[in-house]
Amino acid sequence: MPLLTPFLHLTLPSPIVLASGIWGTSAALLARAAAAGCGAVTSKSAGPEPRRGHVNPTCIDWGAGLLNAIGLPNPGATHEVDILREAKAELAHTGAALIASFFADTVENFGRVAAILAQAQPDLLEANISCPNVHSEFGEPFAATAQSAAAVTRAVKQAVPHIPLIVKLAPDTPNIGRIAAAVVDAGADAICAINTMPGMLIDVESGQPILHNRRGGVSGPALFPIALRCVYEIHQAVPNTPIIGTGGVTTGKDAAAMLMAGATAVGVGSAIHYRGPDALTLIRDELAAWLDSHGHDSPAAIHALAHREPRYDLHPTPAPIPK
Amino acid sequence: MLPQAARIVETQRENANTRTFVFDAHWRARPGQFLMAWLPRFDEKPFSLVDDDPVTITVAAVGPFTRLLHRLEPGDRVWLRGPLGRGFRPEGQRMLLVGGGYGSAPLDFLARRAKNAAITAVIGARTAADLLFVERLARSGADVQVTTEDGSAGEKGLVTAVVEPLLARGGFDALYACGPHGMLAALEALARRHRVPAQLSWEAYMRCGLGLCGSCEHQGRVLCLEGPVLSFNNCSSRGRSFTRHV
Ligand SMILES: Cc1cc2nc3c(=O)[nH]c(=O)nc-3n(C[C@H](O)[C@H](O)[C@H](O)COP(=O)(O)OP(=O)(O)OC[C@H]3O[C@@H](n4cnc5c(N)ncnc54)[C@H](O)[C@@H]3O)c2cc1C
Numbered sequence: 001m002p003l004l005t006p007f008l009h010l011t012l013p014s015p016i017v018l019a020s021g022i023w024g025t026s027a028a029l030l031a032r033a034a035a036a037g038c039g040a041v042t043s044k045s046a047g048p049e050p051r052r053g054h055v056n057p058t059c060i061d062w063g064a065g066l067l068n069a070i071g072l073p074n075p076g077a078t079h080e081v082d083i084l085r086e087a088k089a090e091l092a093h094t095g096a097a098l099i100a101s102f103f104a105d106t107v108e109n110f111g112r113v114a115a116i117l118a119q120a121q122p123d124l125l126e127a128n129i130s131c132p133n134v135h136s137e138f139g140e141p142f143a144a145t146a147q148s149a150a151a152v153t154r155a156v157k158q159a160v161p162h163i164p165l166i167v168k169l170a171p172d173t174p175n176i177g178r179i180a181a182a183v184v185d186a187g188a189d190a191i192c193a194i195n196t197m198p199g200m201l202i203d204v205e206s207g208q209p210i211l212h213n214r215r216g217g218v219s220g221p222a223l224f225p226i227a228l229r230c231v232y233e234i235h236q237a238v239p240n241t242p243i244i245g246t247g248g249v250t251t252g253k254d255a256a257a258m259l260m261a262g263a264t265a266v267g268v269g270s271a272i273h274y275r276g277p278d279a280l281t282l283i284r285d286e287l288a289a290w291l292d293s294h295g296h297d298s299p300a301a302i303h304a305l306a307h308r309e310p311r312y313d314l315h316p317t318p319a320p321i322p323k
Numbered sequence: 324m325l326p327q328a329a330r331i332v333e334t335q336r337e338n339a340n341t342r343t344f345v346f347d348a349h350w351r352a353r354p355g356q357f358l359m360a361w362l363p364r365f366d367e368k369p370f371s372l373v374d375d376d377p378v379t380i381t382v383a384a385v386g387p388f389t390r391l392l393h394r395l396e397p398g399d400r401v402w403l404r405g406p407l408g409r410g411f412r413p414e415g416q417r418m419l420l421v422g423g424g425y426g427s428a429p430l431d432f433l434a435r436r437a438k439n440a441a442i443t444a445v446i447g448a449r450t451a452a453d454l455l456f457v458e459r460l461a462r463s464g465a466d467v468q469v470t471t472e473d474g475s476a477g478e479k480g481l482v483t484a485v486v487e488p489l490l491a492r493g494g495f496d497a498l499y500a501c502g503p504h505g506m507l508a509a510l511e512a513l514a515r516r517h518r519v520p521a522q523l524s525w526e527a528y529m530r531c532g533l534g535l536c537g538s539c540e541h542q543g544r545v546l547c548l549e550g551p552v553l554s555f556n557n558c559s560s561r562g563r564s565f566t567r568h569v
């Protein structure tokens with residue numbers, strides 16, 4: 001069952017995409033994710049300067065999902081270029097695309113960081129305007145309003161017009177469709193949805209928040225219905241823009257549902273915790289088997305299926321009641 | 324898994340800067356597996372299990388978190404997540420154990436689990452005062468040899484100086500080691516040269532402990548999930564083949 005997935009100017013070997021912040025810290029792990037069956041792999045978000053990230057605990061499995069506030073540790077854009085170059089070389093024979101994720105503290109710095117990362121010639125750029133875990137330093141995520149999301153998009157497109165741009169959105173906004181329309185209007189080529197949903201856990205024995213950052217982002221199964229709803233609404237708002245549907249995908253059927261909601265590709269992260277390092281391969285193979293057993297010849301065949309309602313044939317009219 | 328509050332029931336001084344903590348927690352784990360110890364609003368750090376029932380760790384005071392742990396007493400609480408990672412798998416009848424610094428902590432647990440094996444242990448440290456678990460390993464039935472960098476106890480030099488001739492002489496089914504990176508890299512080279520299967524416990528900076536964040540990557544593997552023990556079998560034809568196990 002071929003899983004070839006047209007995505008912008010690329011043809012990905014599979015619709016499965018390694019989500020940013022999962023394994024994306026080294027070329028070796030990015031290459032491993034590609035070998036495991038990803039059609040594209042996303043690097044850990046890099047920022048203008050090196051960052052240490054938050055103090056532990058930074059990630060907790062609370063049963064129905066995970067909560068993390070890793071705090072964007074990264075070596076800084078300049079050093080990230082080396083990691084991306086190395087990753088690109090290692091990915092060459094796999095056919096998988098490299099997505100370079102990045103963040104910044106100001107609109108201008110988003111453009112600056114994008115220009116630095118562009119030196120490594122990644123296939124795609126992904127602007128992470130939605131990390132919920134650096135509030136105290138950066139204020140509200142840029143994804144919170146249509147204006148700031150569009151401003152970042154314009155700055156990046158101006159700095160790097162030649163590499164297609166994915167903008168990664170946050171779920172905690174009253175109208176995600178409006179934000180998506182604004183970034184597409186500002187030049188975004190694709191959308192990644194969603195980042196984690198802000199949350200908190202408290203240890204009742206100590207009476208203290210478990211994450212050192214106090215708040216963090218929910219991912220994993222608990223995020224799945226929220227992500228589906230977001231992707232569905234984004235597809236309604238910008239039906240011609242490809243979406244990487246991300247959030248809680250743990251099985252091949254989850255991936256199928258994400259495609260039906262309107263995604264063109266499917267991001268996977270936390271599933272590696274729930275199903276182990278083979279999760280990427282398992283999800284890809286389950287999706288292929290599901291498509292096959294339902295008579296679909298490609299992931300594209302079920303794209304946005306949930307937006308087309310079935311029609312019931314109410315004819316012929318029932319026979320007249322005999323006198 | 325959420326961190327579980329545990330009370331310290333006993334502490335023991337091991338050497339000048341190392342203490343052992345016994346908790347009122349009872350797990351089932353393999354030697355080489357580790358836990359994350361959390362002090363709310365302070366930090367959470369990884370430590371090898373020295374025993375699983377009761378849960379026991381041995382901690383060298385090297386920085387803010389470990390120094391704070393050393394000030395805790397029986398009755399105080401520490402929050403634990405574990406057992407995490409993949410540990411050692413005792414294989415063969417003649418085992419060579421090599422520990423550097425607090426790396427000898429999980430080795431005594433391994434020696435106690437490998438009941439019927441003949442065990443030789445080489446324990447290295449900077450000075451005699453830094454040696455750890457020499458007596459414990461002897462009590463667990465191991466034939467213990469000691470090296471110190473300044474020669475204040477045992478052979479003067481690094482553990483590799485003792486390990487090399489032992490491996491050259493032959494007669495070991497497998498090498499098991501835990502310690503600093505440089506020591507493990509040297510042992511890995513020795514094991515390959517002498518074609519002895521090896522299980523090495525690597526240390527790395529742990530954040531999520533769930534196999535996701537990539538912080539603990541070593542040789543393309545996430546050590547918190549797929550390690551810290553990585554093993555290779557020199558008898559296989561594929562050379563650099565690491566096998567995974569629980
Ligand atoms: C799998 C594993 C098992 C370990 N087992 C033991 C053990 O049995 N006994 C023991 O005393 N120590 C053990 N350590 C090391 C222990 O975690 C560090 O000594 C401790 O985190 C230091 O914290 P600190 O605040 O006291 O010092 P810091 O000043 O924060 O750090 C001192 C040094 O410890 C290391 N370190 C710090 N934070 C971490 C972290 N989050 N993850 C990994 N390493 C870190 C770094 O190399 C650092 O240079 C183990 C580490 C790992 C990864």
Ligand SMILES: Cc1cc2nc3c(=O)[nH]c(=O)nc-3n(C[C@H](O)[C@H](O)[C@H](O)COP(=O)(O)O)c2cc1C
Binds near residue numbers: 531
């Ligand atoms: C440990 C961890 C680290 C993450 N780091 C990043 C990051 O650096 N940049 C980013 O855009 N998203 C990051 N995310 C969010 C994921 O990319 C993804 O959007 C989210 O986890 C939902 O997908 P999942 O349920 O499949 O994990 C991180 C998530 C986790 C769990």
Ligand code: FES
Binds near residue numbers: 532535536537546
């Ligand atoms: S500590 Fe996060 S992957 Fe191991």
